[in-house]
Amino acid sequence: MVTTPLPDPPTAPRRPSAAWALWRVLAGRSTRFAAGVHQAWRRSLQVRVVTITLVASSLLVGGFAYLIADKITNILLENAETDVRARLSNGSEYAAKQFNLYSQPQEAQLQDSIDGTVNYLAGGDPAQTSGVVVAITADNFAEFIEPRTSPDVPVRALISDELRATVASSGKVAHQIRTGTLGGERTKYLVYGSPVPTRFGQVELYYLVPLARQDSTAADARATVVATGVALVLLLGLLAALVTRLVVTPVRVAARTAQRLSAGLLDQRMVVSGEDDLALLAASFNQMATNLQRQILRLEEMSRLQRRFTSDVSHELRTPLTTVRMAADLIFAERDEFDPAVARSAELLQAELDRFEELLTDLLEISRFDAGFAVLDSEPTDLVPVVHRVTERLAGLAERVGVTIELELPDTPVIAEVDPRRVERVLRNLVGNAVEHGEAKPVRITLGMDQSAVAITVRDHGVGLKPGEEKLVFNRFWRADPSRARQTGGTGLGLSISLEDARLHGGWLEAWGAPGQGAQFRLTLPARAGDRLTTSPLRLVPADVTLPFGGPRDGGLLAIGPGSGAGALAIGPADADRAEVTP
Known part of the structure; x- marks a missing residue:
């Protein structure tokens, strides 16, 4: 007894994952979309003109918008720097007059004078400073003089070591733009520092001006410029579409009319409106169509007459050819009884009649092809x-x-x-x-x-x-x-x-x-x-x-x-x- 082992159960085919199926769907749609865009680009002159206009105007307007926004930002920053430099110059002179009253940094009233000077330069009332911070430091006399700021906020992170070293060592005005947190808000500050010479040595005066208002103004200007540019680009695109449509529509009408003419509808004409170049094109097209119709009809009539003539002649020649053929066959059959010259003539007559009959047959076949009556079995x-x-x-x-x-x-x-x-x-x-x-x-x-x-x-x-x-x-x-x-x-x-x-x-x-x-x-x-x-x-x-x-x-x-x-x-x-x- 022979036992046949049972076959293994067929394994179910693995189903593609949802991600793969989604990818195939997206790829198919992307391919169809790209094919549609390519087809529209190839077939539509209006689409090409509008697209080129939008791209060119976008690049041009974008470049101008960038230049204008950058110029506005630079102007706002320059105005802020000019104002800070003026305040820094006046503050340095005022502080120098106040501090020159003291000959030693350890004098007791010097620290009070520094506090009063800072508050005065900051605007008197710290609540009315509009965010401007004034600071006076004296790194060379740190054991006698404590840094003071008005309002009293930690500005150490905003005044970098590089800026302090530049102001203290070179004795020149220096500035930086720093971003930091003062009063719970992270803000960009324009930091200017200037040395203040005194009888006992040099101290440093710093102005920290927030640029929030300038940044807000620059952002508003950029948004306005961008919105204006987008509106201008869209307007140019719409204008290009309208102008292109005015030009393309008559061309499309001419193309459709030409297609109808090529299909045999010889009475098709374009509508002539106005007296511009497009109207001249339509009138010239109509005149050309009229001339073509006249010539085609004339040629068709001549061709019809020619085909009819060929067919009629071929048919009409059949009857006399049959009669001549009968007589020629009789003569050809009796050629042996004639003298050699007449017998040769009978043979030539038979050959030429054969050729003439073949020619008639070919002419009839050609006339069937010309008339479109040929049938394929x-x-x-x-x-x-x-x-x-x-x-x-x-x-x-x-x-x-x-x-x-x-x-x-x-x-x-x-x-x-x-x-x-x-x-x-x-x-x-x-x-x-x-x-x-x-x-x-x-x-x-x-x-x-x-x-x-x-x-x-x-x-x-x-x-x-x-x-x-x-x-x-x-x-x-x-x-x-x-x-x-x-x-x-x-x-x-x-x-x-x-x-x-x-x-x-x-x-x-x-x-x-x-x-x-x-x-x-x-x-x-x-x-x-x-x-x-x-x-x-x-x-x-x-x-x-x-x-x-x-x-x-x-x-x-x-x-x-x-x-x-x-x-x-x-x-x-x-x-x-x-x-x-x-x-």
Whole structure:
């Protein structure tokens, strides 16, 4: 009997802590807020102007506010120092007169005279001193003279040793700003000291003036300056917003009107009010819109007439062409009974009728594209048999011109949602052109696929394309060399129709070529109908190409093809894993 041990109970996942959850919420909100601010900055001219105005005015007003507040503080301090110096000078003279009555520091009346002098200089009544403290010290005669202050408060902490030493030793007036507690309140004091010469030696007179009133006045001035600056900045911001709005609003109206015009609403116009520059802009915009509407309508009418003419002519030529075809078929069938010249004429007539019928078919197809009547019948299709059918149909032509068609196809089916008739027509045009211009050299057809797209390249080794011709090959009736002998009798519309077929699928048809190195065309289609292409499974530039600026491994910008109307940017041919970027 075999017993199976019970599995351990699953452990519950650890829940994130509340702090971590709060951090994630705050980080997400901060990111969204920053993204919103960045978007508003990029999209709104008014926001940028108002922000720059607020920042610049804040810096300017802040600088002026600092200078003004500092100047007011300095003025208040200078006024206080001037007043203290005047009182100190008068007090020194008065004290000198009182103390010069004594010749020895140990005289009994000297201490009473010091007390009376201190009280007199302090204002007589200690209760009416408004916080001013007067002190007289005599460090050189400390055993005979006691320091006196009026009012009687401990000022030793406010008169620093450095200040006392400076006044006592140098005999000059000195001052400091000290913060201390007198009378239960911590206050900033302006401390001035002056020597008082006497007959028996030198004593020191000190004035301690509180700066509470000056500090309060300076604080009020700073608050007033800051409030005024903030109000001024806000006013400048509001003014900038209003002025910017006056300018931006017509621009926004013009942008919206231009968008409506580009959407096909050609009757949209701006409202003209006033006679200023903005009104001139609106009037000029309306005149431009009117001219554009007139030209667009004229071009649309001409295009409509042209398309109708092409379609009507193509349809009308069908009936006589059918009659001529019947007669030509009879003549061509009996050509063996004619003399050689007439028989050759019958063959030429048959060939030209074939070309004429093909031209009519292409013109009808082009007219359907121009009129927007082309319809895509997408269905899941294996492209490998499509390539084989095209190759078999053109095998006779390739044999006549001495061209070998090489196939590089996957072993598995390549399924894509496409219109098989249109894809086969595109491949027939591409392979036919490659065989015609292959200069009796091999033509290679490659089929590739990834998760989102399928691609087919047709490579020839003929004369190639000159710079710029990779854009012209898709123009209607364009030929690189009109005088060259033609084997297939093309109409000059094949690549134009192929390009329209590729665009109808939402795909790209691109061309690359270099003189003497042949050409390569690439058809890229989405694997699922309606998907948007981003890359191609196959490179546009062949890997065996020798680049003028290096070997085949030197990647670079090599070709710009028409793609889906905007052009395709090919990067290569380098390593196989190097991607291509196509807008």
